Amino acid sequence: MASSASSSETIISLKLLVDKSSNKVVFAEAGKEFVDFLFGLLQVPVGSIIGLLRDNDLAPGSGSLGRVHESIQNLDPSYLLPNLTKGSLLNPKSAFLSSTLTPPLLQKFVSPNPEIMPNPWRGGIVFPTTTGHVTSIPYENTTEKGYVRGVVTYMVMDDLTVKPMSTISSITLLNTLNIKDVSSVQEKKVEIDIKKGLELMQFSLYSTTVLTDVFLGHRE
Known part of the structure; x- marks a missing residue:
């Protein structure tokens, strides 16, 4: 499926196949984006x-991790170790290693100063890792953002399981x-x-019928 972007917002198009009898999403036909x-x-x-969910007045799931996040917000900084904030x-x-490799809807999570340096030995880009080793990606692999190839149509289940789409699989x-x-x-x-x-x-974070919940209005 194609996506379009304006100067201020990225829009991704998605085609849902909906079972009218149950009013549930069977699967979605999705593109790379x-x-x-x-x-x-x-x-x-x-x-x-x-x-980010809290900042946009969205409950962070029905579990307890939201409470952990809230606890940190309410904790007096004096209880943290000196090297932490x-x-x-x-x-x-x-x-994310670089804004040039990050999916458009996730750009705000990119570090403003990623540690990227040229690799003269392999003609690619070297990314330092926490273990001290480096990962080299050839330049030809860094021209397209994201993770999967764009020439394929993907099938995304209601529970967000992803697989390449084919007539037989449908x-x-x-x-x-x-x-x-x-x-x-x-x-x-x-x-x-x-x-x-x-x-x-x-x-x-808590649903196994995510596409149905979000696009068909099945809310708890």
Whole structure:
């Protein structure tokens, strides 16, 4: 699916296949942009995700990690070790190495001063790691943002399971879900901006029907 971007906002298009009888998402047809966003969430520290959800008045799931985040906010700084600050715990650095490699909807998590230096030995880019070793990525692999190839259409399940899409896999899934009448399945096109992206983050913390919850309004 294509994505479009203005100077102020990135929009990702997504096509949902909805079972009308149950009013649930069967799966979504997604392009590289949406899959990059989902995979990129694993690169964002939990503290940053919870903080961002709170800043946008979204509950950080039904578990207890939100309470941990709140505890740090309320803790007197004198209880922290001298080399730590509340900010380092509440807003830790992300694992993104460069804004040129980061999915558009996750740009705000990029460190403003990533440690990147040229690698004269392999003609690529070297990224220092916490172990002291380096990882080299050839220049030809750094021209496209994100993680997956853009020439493939991906199937994203309601629980955010991702796999390459094919006609056989689609038919198999419909049979598995016991959907025998194809006419009961309809397409629904949706758009994902930063607000919807945050809602996807929120529901992914406790729901296994994330696409249904966010786009069809099944809220607890």
